[in-house]
Amino acid sequence: MKGQKMKKGHSSHLGQDMVFLRRFFGAPRQVGSVAPSSRFLTRAMLDRVDWANARSVAELGAGTGVFTREIVKRAHPEAKILVFEVDPALQDLIRAEHPNHPGLRLYGDAQELAAIMKAEGIESLDFVISSLPFTVLPHDVSENILDAVQNSLKPGGRFVAYQYSTIMKSTLAARFPDIRTKFVPINIPPAFVYDCGA
Numbered sequence: 001m002k003g004q005k006m007k008k009g010h011s012s013h014l015g016q017d018m019v020f021l022r023r024f025f026g027a028p029r030q031v032g033s034v035a036p037s038s039r040f041l042t043r044a045m046l047d048r049v050d051w052a053n054a055r056s057v058a059e060l061g062a063g064t065g066v067f068t069r070e071i072v073k074r075a076h077p078e079a080k081i082l083v084f085e086v087d088p089a090l091q092d093l094i095r096a097e098h099p100n101h102p103g104l105r106l107y108g109d110a111q112e113l114a115a116i117m118k119a120e121g122i123e124s125l126d127f128v129i130s131s132l133p134f135t136v137l138p139h140d141v142s143e144n145i146l147d148a149v150q151n152s153l154k155p156g157g158r159f160v161a162y163q164y165s166t167i168m169k170s171t172l173a174a175r176f177p178d179i180r181t182k183f184v185p186i187n188i189p190p191a192f193v194y195d196c197g198a
Contacts (some may be wrong), residue, residue: 036066037131038187041162045129046070048160048195054126058082058152060110060145061132065094071129072101079103080122084110111141113148124154130161134168150175153198162191172196 037045045067049057051074062068062085075081081104085091091106098104107116110132117125128149134142149159159176161168162184169192173179178197184190 036064037162037191038184040186041184041191041193042067042070044182044184044193045160045162046074048158048193049074049127049129051075054079056080056082056122056125058084058113058125058128060084060113060128060130060149061086062094063090063131065090065097067129067131068094068104069097072098072104075103077103080120081105082107082113082116082120082122082125084108084113086110111144111148113145113152117152124157125152126154126157128153128157128159130159132161133163134161134171135163135165146171146175150198155198157198159196159198160193161196162193164189164191166192169194 053076055076055078057071057075057079059067059071059081062083065083068081068083071081081101083094083104083106085094085106086108091108095106105116105120117123130149132142132145134146137145153159159172161172166181169179169181172194176196176198180195182193182195184193
């Protein structure tokens with residue numbers, strides 16, 4: 001039975017990886033990477049969140065749901081989780097994996113963050129987790145999303161994002177008074193995590 005479960009889990013993740021790879025080659029500006037995030041990057045991102053006290057969280061650019069899976073495990077039972085993924089095929093993967101989670105809401109365009117928060121009755125967010133490839137998105141789209149993030153965070157809230165270069169560091173430093181950087185080498189490709197305080 002244990003072997004069957006492991007085989008099933010391996011097949012599931014392999015299937016997700018193949019979907020991710022196909023979507024990357026079909027729309028690299030949306031996906032931004034050839035492989036889902038490693039467990040090392042997942043820890044580097046999510047260990048920075050105060051899950052015990054967080055009641056409102058947004059994830060931007062969820063992909064196949066690698067971070068979503070861990071967010072659901074770690075989040076407080078009463079937390080509202082807004083998950084944004086613009087690709088319909090990747091949305092379907094996430095929806096299928098979390099069909100009954102009471103606090104999880106799945107949306108498309110992260111530029112609509114403010115409007116969706118209003119519709120969900122959320123005044124501000126404790127944390128925003130981002131996998132969006134800001135350096136390959138159109139400039140106006142990146143600016144719109146970063147504006148929405150800044151305006152959505154409560155005082156003391158944090159924006160945690162990863163990128164594959166340091167290009168975004170000056171942009172983030174200009175927007176957030178407190179920014180910490182961590183390099184995660186064990187990922188494809190290696191990544192920089194930016195922990196930004198509002």
